[in-house]
Amino acid sequence: MYILSGMDLLVKVIAWFVLLLPSLVMATVVRSADEETGLVKWHFSSGDVEIELIQRLPDQTRGFFLARGFSRKVADEIATACVFQTIVRNRGEPGAGKPVVIDLGQWRMVHDGNHGTIRLKEDWIASWPEGSVSQAARLAFRWATFPTEQEFRPGDYNWGMTAYGLPPGAVFDLNVIWQQGGGAQSGWIRGIECPADVDRLK
Amino acid sequence: MSVMKRLSVLWVWLLCMAGVVAADQTLTPVPGRPAAPDFELQDTEGKRHRLSDYRGQPVLINFWATWCPPCREEIPSMNRAWARIAEEGIIMLAINVGEDEDTIFVFTADYPADFPVLLDRDGEVIGQWPVKGVPTTFIVDPEGRIAYRAVGGREWDDEQLLDVIRELQE
Numbered sequence: 001m002y003i004l005s006g007m008d009l010l011v012k013v014i015a016w017f018v019l020l021l022p023s024l025v026m027a028t029v030v031r032s033a034d035e036e037t038g039l040v041k042w043h044f045s046s047g048d049v050e051i052e053l054i055q056r057l058p059d060q061t062r063g064f065f066l067a068r069g070f071s072r073k074v075a076d077e078i079a080t081a082c083v084f085q086t087i088v089r090n091r092g093e094p095g096a097g098k099p100v101v102i103d104l105g106q107w108r109m110v111h112d113g114n115h116g117t118i119r120l121k122e123d124w125i126a127s128w129p130e131g132s133v134s135q136a137a138r139l140a141f142r143w144a145t146f147p148t149e150q151e152f153r154p155g156d157y158n159w160g161m162t163a164y165g166l167p168p169g170a171v172f173d174l175n176v177i178w179q180q181g182g183g184a185q186s187g188w189i190r191g192i193e194c195p196a197d198v199d200r201l202k
Numbered sequence: 203m204s205v206m207k208r209l210s211v212l213w214v215w216l217l218c219m220a221g222v223v224a225a226d227q228t229l230t231p232v233p234g235r236p237a238a239p240d241f242e243l244q245d246t247e248g249k250r251h252r253l254s255d256y257r258g259q260p261v262l263i264n265f266w267a268t269w270c271p272p273c274r275e276e277i278p279s280m281n282r283a284w285a286r287i288a289e290e291g292i293i294m295l296a297i298n299v300g301e302d303e304d305t306i307f308v309f310t311a312d313y314p315a316d317f318p319v320l321l322d323r324d325g326e327v328i329g330q331w332p333v334k335g336v337p338t339t340f341i342v343d344p345e346g347r348i349a350y351r352a353v354g355g356r357e358w359d360d361e362q363l364l365d366v367i368r369e370l371q372e
Contacts, residue, residue: 064269089354094228139300139325143267147334150353155228157354158335159272 027187039195044176046187048092048154049100051176053084055195056161058168064144069137074128081119082164082194086146092154100152101179109164111172118174119165121145168197227360229341229350238263238342239330243297243320246306251295251320254346260370261293261342262358265328268301268309272355273337277313282359284317292367297322299336343370 027046033039041054062079066072090100109116121142133141146160166172171193177186238261242252253261264280266273284294294317298306306319322328331340334353341350349370356363 135324136300142325143299143328143336144269150334152353153228153230155354156230156352157272159270159354160335 029187029189031191040193042189042192044187044189046185048090048097048180049178049185050087050089050091050157051189052087053162053174053189053192054087055193056083056085057195058083058197061161065137065141068140069134070141071132074133078124078163080168080197082166082168082170083161084164084192085159086162087157087159088146088150088152089157090152090154094154097154098181099154101149102152103149103177103179104146104162105148106177106184108175108177109172110175111166111170116165119163120148122148124163164194166194168194170194227356227363229352229363229366232340232348232351235343235347235349238340238346238348239327240346241327241330243322243327245318245320246303246310247318249318251318253295253342256293256342257346258344259291259293260344260349260367261295262287262339262367263331263342264294264296264337264339265299265322265331265333266296266337267299268305270336274313276337276355276358277315279356279358279360281314281316283364286359287364287367288317290368291371294318295320297327299328300325341367341370 027044029045030043032041032043034041039055039057041052044051044053058079060079061083062075065075065078070078088100088102090097092098092100104118104120107118109118124141124145125138128138144161146158146162150158152158164172164174171191173188173190174192175186175188177184179185238253240252240254242250244250253263264276268274280294280296287294296315296317297320299322301321302323303321306321310319331338332348332351337355339352339356340348343349350366358364
């Protein structure tokens with residue numbers, strides 16, 4: 001009879017752990033700040049899914065939309081609605097990993113004990129009276145904001161702005177939800193800070 | 203095998219696995235290979251390009267915008283890929299969405315593009331393609347059908363990716 005020595009057992013345990021690692025869904029959230037800009041980002045990872053939220057200063061967003069034909073009023077409204085550059089990535093194994101489907105309409109947020117949903121691009125567009133925003137500006141908005149629904153095959157990723165409709169400086173928790181392998185999965189990103197506006201930085 | 207030797211083998215295997223995961227880039231096959239919507243657009247040099255004129259050749263079609271960080275990141279690798287595939291009869295068309303020639307002219311001073319850059323000023327063409335965000339790239343086969351897609355940026359000079367496109371020529 002072969003009896004495992006302590007070291008043999010250790011090697012086998014490590015090997016099994018590494019083999020099983022991809023199937024264990026352990027969500028991690030890392031908060032970090034850019035050394036140069038001070039902008040904060042939250043990196044969420046669970047199984048094949050990676051989601052990053054990077055603060056966009058209201059002035060940065062305001063400038064982006066003003067340069068693309070938005071009026072000052074509408075650009076201000078978007079800029080101060082707690083906007084994040086958002087990246088979603090499927091890190092699944094090519095050929096073997098399963099598609100990930102994101103529907104931002106399912107994401108939930110909690111701010112000061114109140115539950116809410118994020119402000120989708122369709123909500124913004126519907127709020128603009130006919131003729132108040134030019135076609136070129138609408139086009140820029142459509143492609144610069146994150147799609148409400150999107151499928152990500154292994155290796156796919158996308159960037160775009162998401163807006164949470166909260167004032168600058170507000171703090172909230174976000175429940176991110178995605179579909180993979182026929183089931184819904186979710187995780188929390190807690191303590192997300194809406195970027196402060198320029199006047200608040202003074 | 204000694205325990206130390208086993209640990210060494212395990213370590214080397216772990217490093218190899220990490221390398222495989224980090225190096226993989228993919229093109230997703232498009233089920234049923236639907237017909238690619240035809241278009242005719244002018245490039246920044248004033249030349250008109252009609253997709254159907256390239257029938258018989260694989261065509262890489264990349265939708266992008268100057269303000270999109272991953273679009274900017276993949277331009278150098280697209281240049282390197284173009285330097286290799288242009289002589290092989292593979293076409294590369296980068297379709298800019300919603301911007302004017304002046305914007306692209308200023309942009310290409312910092313990010314030179316050697317391949318044709320087409321202008322979809324009103325977004326009419328991108329609206330006909332199954333695109334949710336930029337960059338998105340499609341590989342159209344010589345029969346004019348969408349064979350592959352890539353959502354997000356890629357390192358396009360990766361021979362593994364280019365071989366997938368070359369295989370469409372066979």
